[in-house]
Amino acid sequence: IENEEDIKIMAKYFIDYIQQNNEQQSKIYVSSGAGPEQDEEDTDTNHQQTIDTADNRIELIHPNHVLKALKEFLEEYRSHRKTTSQAAYQVATLDDRDDSLDIEYWxxxxxxxDERRERLWDALLSGLQKYHSILNARTKLIDENNALAKQNDELRLLLSKYMQSKVNQELQIPPSQIIQLQLAEQSAGNGPGVF
Incomplete structure (x- = not known):
């Protein structure tokens, strides 16, 4: 329920619901042979309030029936709304489309x-294509850089494994000592040593 029209529809539904309920009650009384005055237990639950306005008499729905009536209304209203909204938004196919006015429109x-703006759009397109190619080249370089970094990490791990190997300690001049000597010379500023 989104607007005043929906409220009017709901009010009309409630009035119809009251009338249907009254008709059903009278059918029950006729089929059972009892009248509304004889069935005192039902008078408390089915009692409906009435409001007298100028010339109209309006029966109000009993509070016990409001929830049931509201649920029924919403079910009907939603199903009705779905069918109308689906019918309203059907897209015409190309075969159904009337293209007789297209030539006149265009x-x-x-x-x-104009020519000036067309050149502007062409220049913009050219610039964006160059920018796209630069971005693609950067993507390739980033991927290559990541691959080299991964390879570098693997080689560093492998070198560390070889440096800690038992065979390395058994050599007369272990490579680990040579590397440490080179690092010490570089930090002292003597430059790399000659071997």
């Missing part, structure tokens, strides 16, 4: 884009 706009 003939009104022969120069929508």
């Amino acid at each position: 003939s009104k706009y022969p120069n929508v884009v």
Whole structure:
């Protein structure tokens, strides 16, 4: 329920619901042979309030029946709304489309884009294509850089494994001592040693 029209529809539904309920009650009384005055237990639950306005008498729905009536209304209203909204938004296929006015429409706009703007759009397109190629090249370089970094990590791990190997300690001049000597010379500023 979104607007005043929906409220009017709901009010009409409630009035119809009251009338249907009254008709059902009278059918029950006729089929059972009892009248409304004889069935005292039902008078408490089925008692409906009435409001007298100028010339109209309006029966109000009993509070015990409001929830049931509201649920029924919403079910009907939603199903009705779905069918109407689906019918309202059907898209025409190309075969169903009337294209008789297309030529007339486009003939009104022969120069929508003037030559100056067309050159501007062409330059923009060219610039964006160059930018796209630069971005693609950067993507390739980033991927290559990541691959080299991964390879570097693997080689560093392998070198560390070889440096800690038992065979390395058994050599007369272990490579680990040579590397440490080179690092010490570089930090002292002597430059790399000659071997």
